[in-house]
Amino acid sequence: MASVGAVTRILLGKNVLNTSRVAALSNTGLVKFYSAAPSYENIKTKVVGSKKNVGLIQLYRPKALNALCKPLFQELGQAVKAFDADDSISAIIITGNEKAFAAGADIKEMQNNSYSTNQKAGFLQEWEDVSNCGKPIIAAVNGFALGGGCELAMLCDIIYAGEKAKFGQPEINIGTIPGAGGTQRLPRYVGKSKAMEIVLTGNFIDAHEAEKMGLVSRVFPVDKLLEETIKLAERIGTHSPLIVKMAKQAVNQAYETNLKAGLQYEKSIFYGTFATADRKEGMTAFIEKRPPNFKNE
Numbered sequence: 001m002a003s004v005g006a007v008t009r010i011l012l013g014k015n016v017l018n019t020s021r022v023a024a025l026s027n028t029g030l031v032k033f034y035s036a037a038p039s040y041e042n043i044k045t046k047v048v049g050s051k052k053n054v055g056l057i058q059l060y061r062p063k064a065l066n067a068l069c070k071p072l073f074q075e076l077g078q079a080v081k082a083f084d085a086d087d088s089i090s091a092i093i094i095t096g097n098e099k100a101f102a103a104g105a106d107i108k109e110m111q112n113n114s115y116s117t118n119q120k121a122g123f124l125q126e127w128e129d130v131s132n133c134g135k136p137i138i139a140a141v142n143g144f145a146l147g148g149g150c151e152l153a154m155l156c157d158i159i160y161a162g163e164k165a166k167f168g169q170p171e172i173n174i175g176t177i178p179g180a181g182g183t184q185r186l187p188r189y190v191g192k193s194k195a196m197e198i199v200l201t202g203n204f205i206d207a208h209e210a211e212k213m214g215l216v217s218r219v220f221p222v223d224k225l226l227e228e229t230i231k232l233a234e235r236i237g238t239h240s241p242l243i244v245k246m247a248k249q250a251v252n253q254a255y256e257t258n259l260k261a262g263l264q265y266e267k268s269i270f271y272g273t274f275a276t277a278d279r280k281e282g283m284t285a286f287i288e289k290r291p292p293n294f295k296n297e
């Protein structure tokens with residue numbers, strides 16, 4: 001889903017806005033469409049920000065508190081890949097609604113799963129589509145981020161929260177354990193003791209506790225969360241997309257390896273920036289006392 005001729009800004013999904021609102025925005029040039037936008041049922045997507053360079057994905061199963069059923073995750077994966085492939089998009093935001101970011105994997109969908117069906121189908125494997133994205137993904141979390149909802153937020157690169165957000169891994173309450181990274185990513189965010197407490201009790205933690213623990217970077221009033229998250233994405237979007245991608249790869253390596261190997265990896269990526277035109281442009285612009293004009297090269 002890369003740029004399509006002149007129609008390079010996207011609004012994917014049929015539920016985003018009603019037809020007259022869409023027509024009005026379209027006339028102003030604020031929103032433009034791909035001619036063949038996929039028709040999503042469980043998410044809404046649009047392009048936001050003053051430069052129209054931020055891809056916004058809203059999880060949209062409000063009646064089920066955005067429970068993460070397989071069709072939702074397939075659509076989410078498609079939308080993330082589409083924004084990742086679109087050169088006009090600098091960063092991606094995943095959000096829900098005021099009541100729920102997501103209340104977890106869909107319990108009704110998995111109720112009758114068995115060990116063998118899970119194995120054969122690779123249950124929850126499609127979730128890795130989000131973590132494979134090269135561009136930064138920011139989770140904007142209002143309301144419940146529970147179980148798979150908390151795990152989805154942790155698959156993102158930065159978590160911003162509204163002050164009424166509630167995080168938790170309550171799988172223990174329903175006789176199972178986190179299955180989409182909760183037992184592995186949560187300790188890396190908050191340390192072993194707090195992660196054990198959260199996983200073994202199933203208790204929820206509020207946004208301010210989550211911020212204190214390092215799970216969340218910042219907390220905002222509920223109605224300011226999206227605006228502030230878009231500002232963060234726009235700030236990231238002022239930099240070279242190529243170098244942002246390299247920086248993301250380098251930070252992520254800290255979760256994959258030991259310090260010595262990680263430092264070596266960082267050095268090779270750092271040296272690699274010197275093979276890019278944007279590194280040259282950034283330093284030249286600094287010396288010439290002008291803003292850089294990055295080309296993503």
Ligand SMILES: C=C(C)C(=O)SCCNC(=O)CCNC(=O)[C@H](O)C(C)(C)COP(=O)(O)OP(=O)(O)OC[C@H]1O[C@@H](n2cnc3c(N)ncnc32)[C@H](O)[C@@H]1OP(=O)(O)O
Binds near residue numbers: 064067104105176180
């Ligand atoms: C990766 C793995 C294994 C997992 O994520 S396992 C799931 C982990 N998540 C959970 O256990 C949370 C389950 N949900 C809850 O505990 C409660 O819904 C909350 C979040 C505390 C909210 O409670 P309430 O405000 O009372 O809303 P509640 O009436 O329960 O939910 C509203 C609707 O959403 C549905 N819903 C909520 N969470 C759901 C989930 N994870 N899967 C399927 N449906 C869900 C719920 O069944 C109800 O539907 P219906 O009206 O058809 O009965």
